[in-house]
Amino acid sequence: MVPFLDLKAQYRGMKAEIDEAVIAAIDSTQFVMGPQVGAFEERFAAFCNTRHCKAVSSGTSALHLALLAAGIGAGDEVVTVSMTFVATTAAILYSGAKPVFVDIDPRTWTMDPALIEAAVTPRTRAIIPVHLHGLMADMDAIMAIARRHNLIVIEDAAQAHGAEYKGRRAGSIGDLGCFSFYPGKNLGAYGEGGAVVCNDDDLARRISLLRDWGQESKYNHVLAGYNYRMDGIQGAVLNVKMNYIEAWTEARRTIAAQYDRLLASHPYRRPAPRDDCRHVYHVYAIEIPQRDSVQAALDAADIKTGIHYPVPVHLQKAYADLGGRPGDLPVTEALASRFLSLPIYAELRSEQVSMVVSELNKVTLTEAA
Known part of the structure; x- marks a missing residue:
């Protein structure tokens, strides 16, 4: 038999490290966010060649918060593709915006830049290209269109950990990049997890607030936020996996x-x-x-x-x-x-x-x- 995916084989290869890290996370009683998550954020930001990484509860919540942090909301339109997992579309709808689909390039299977401008209207606020199967979309062409029309670009890099386009890492080219750490991903947690990466200090701050109930400090809620925090055990697991x-x-x-x-x-x-x-x-x-x-x-x-x-x-x-x-x-x-x-x-x-x-x-x- 040849399985489609063998997570047990991966676990066997690093069992001692994973077990030690998970037990340490439990012993610390830092079950939500905490130092393990903070350490992972630093490592993953460096991996993506970005200034910031904000760990969240899933790839879907990463997309949702990226849209909200960019100011996307009711009445706005977001250009994206239909050849993707439904989370890309769901996150746009969660923000109150409307997804507008364009077709994919038959050679690369990613967003066809030649079709984007025809989909842009006065209500268009953002573009979400999807780096399908681990291959990045044609980001130079997409960014050029976005800049001409003053649009935000959010990379859906849920399948593209470490992928590169002309020497630049997935997540580092658009205004924001979103990752999933679902267990079957190239970098997978032992449960749900995600992250938003970016180079903009203000966007990073807004995501930090939005993922944690909009709190600037405990019980001081400055934004209407969400419970989208990563738990400490997932941070511990991902820290070990960063070694591999x-x-x-x-x-x-x-x-x-x-x-x-x-x-x-x-x-x-x-x-x-x-x-x-x-x-x-x-x-x-x-x-x-x-x-x-x-x-x-x-x-x-x-x-x-x-x-x-x-x-x-x-x-x-x-x-x-x-x-x-x-x-x-x-x-x-x-x-x-x-x-x-x-x-x-x-x-x-x-x-x-x-x-x-x-x-x-x-x-x-x-x-x-």
Whole structure:
């Protein structure tokens, strides 16, 4: 069997360090925020090459607070993509604003900058590009459009810890960058967690207040805030994992390169990252016809796969009131029906990668026959 993700293998590799850090966090009785979280914030800000990191309770709360700190609210519009997890859209709606979807580039599977300006109206206040699967969007083009129209840029970097665009880290190019530390992420907590990074002192201060009930000091509430704080145990876990994130990233990139070599003679399309970008492969996805039957056959062979994402947000029942219809975003919709995510994690062995591709070849040959 080849699992899609093996968090137990990761834990076994650092069990003593994790256990010690968690016990120390419990012994300290600093269960909410506290020194472990503060230490992680310093390390993650340095990792992202930003001045500030504010740890929060989830990637969703990171996006929500970034929007609020930037002053986005009722009546505003935010340009984003539908090929993403629903949290991107949900956070925009939480802020009172309206998401406006643009299609993705068929080569990179990230926001197509050529479509942004047509979506901008007098109500547009922000752009949220999504760094899908660990590959950063075309940030220079997006930032140029944003500056022409005086728009805030919030990077949804939930899948892009350590990704780079022209030597700049994910989260460091836009006005704000938002990360998730959900357990399956490249840098995952042992529960929920997230962070906002930025270089602006005022934005950082506002996020610090908003995550902690708007308190400037205890019981002194200067903003109407939220309970979006990170707990101390997650800070402890993430501090340990920071020791490994670069090695894990390079392991993922090595595995992706092996997939690339083994699939080079096959017609399975993959994203085309720029030479000056560092893809961190949170997901290794291929575009394949008859995706559902191929996935079922691989599952029968004990090869576990995923789909990121099978139904775009604009076609989800929960967001039908936004008015999305089939055909609105043709590239997004076509890819959603053909994406298949193959196993990838730092502990995946070379022979397992070969096994995945071998079974994939058998399945697709059968499909073709």
